[in-house]
Amino acid sequence: MTSLLDQTIHQAHQGLRDKKFSAVELTEACLKQIDAHNAGLNVYVTVTREQGLASARLVDAKIAKGEEIGTLEGIPAGIKDIFNTRGVRTTCCSPGLTNFVPPYDGTAIARLKEQGLVMLGKTNLDEFACGSSTESSCFGVTKNPWDVTKVAGGSSGGSAAAVSAGMGFYALGTDTGGSIRQPASLCSVVGLKVTYGRVSRFGVTSLASSWDTIGPLGKTVEDVALVLGAMAGHDPHDATTPDVPVPDYVAFKDGVKGLKIGLPKEYFGEGLDPEVGEAIRVAVKELEKQGASVKKISLPMTKYCIAAYYVTMPAELSTNLARFDGIRFGNKPDDEGEELIDYYMNQRGAAFGDEIKRRIMVGTYVLSAGYFDAYYRKGQRVRTKIIQDFERAFSEVDVICAPVSPFPAFGIGEKADDPLAMYLADVMTIPASTAGIPALSVPCGFTKPSKTAPKGLPVGLQIMGPQFSENLILKVGHAYEQATEWHKQKSPIFA
């Protein structure tokens, strides 16, 4: 059974075409992993067994009739529970939305369904995608398949753990300040944050409208590239998707010879775990061996990125969450109150967890009269200077390499009581989000094994590129991956 799971998307596709196994068998292999391990790891919030198998049977019927199938057809996947999936509960892991069933599919889901998506279920996340550990989910934390005493990262912890634990061939996530890259890095899977606007966000609950992106997680760079190609492109339902052509993301031509890689000194200072730093340095050496050249660069605005983010993002979040008032959707409060204002206050008081309340209040404060210029406008101006940092850097180098996270997976509960400490975990992922540029996380090693982490804890290499350079950073990631064995390492859960 597990040999079925130990395949790339392309290998699984070939197997389906060659009738070595069926789409139903692939789906049942994933479901068997879910049955065995979901209770322990808390990866899936909702498992769509019947719907998944029904989709798989449709694909098998096509194959039996001798019809051609697309590369993603019949390939089982997990979907972060922030994507609207018609008829299937979509909770954003928030107390107020535990019963919300969307009447439509978002664009990314619709595009994948057209290409034969087999949906295994909805994966766990930090409430409304706000977090770096999945601990703020109303359904509890997702445990890291490499060490169950550690977090799987966040906010797309469920999606990263699903791929890492063989509970799906790929998964969808969202990345606003690092929420695909960081859990991917902590779980040893590939995760891609796209250029802002590369993939339609229609039908995905908004966190911060000028920062949100959606993207794929998978076992290999090629897998991630395939899923990206299936979803990317202009969407008339999302006015922030520029009409930029979608290239063939799996073309991977010409390797990295002559590529100029920038290493920003600000990402390698104090606070970087030595084992993480070493893994990154060794990874970059591998790219040099393949013909790339490395240049030390400086991104002086790096130290201001977290502050710029935690001023403007909560402001945008507070606006986006204003719609959650228990009127058109959401749960009623126990005490509906006498007047509308009491209904709102009671409903929202019960609908949101602590982290969401904190961020809504920070956002409301910085947008309020008298503070708007000092905080929100200031944050937006600093954002401009951060963008200029990257523009200058990309005039000197082609891509920028760096760690994804200053440390590997941390202990469950370790940072849960210190919101600011949790925010500082995003120091290396927020900058790319600020500039709206794409960034890939690809497995590049492990820390020393320990009693709870028999294979060590994963480390991810971050590869950033200019806007709409996904094909370049995917090519670099693929070249690195194929020269190493990290992608073949399986988590202890992967029996």
Added chain:
Amino acid sequence: MSLTPEQVRHVAKLARLRLSDAEVEKFSGQLSAILDYVAILNEVDTEGVQPTSQVTGLENVTREDAVRGTVGFGTPGELLACSPLPKDRDQIRVKPVF
């Protein structure tokens, strides 16, 4: 930047969030710490720097004000069914405003 409990209650009311006294006290400390941290932005000289509202460079993305295609986002019945409140002649019945 220390937020008083009064300020926290005021912001919570603006955001339509009912907070218990214990929550007000807890959030006062946490919010103050966050606002203290973001004050680091004052170190940055932003004289003459334009604020960034969006990173795509797109302007005035519009469309014809016409019903497009048959792709549904839910029938009226399906959309009303999402509401937890009583329905009356295709309308959602809410508490009185005052």
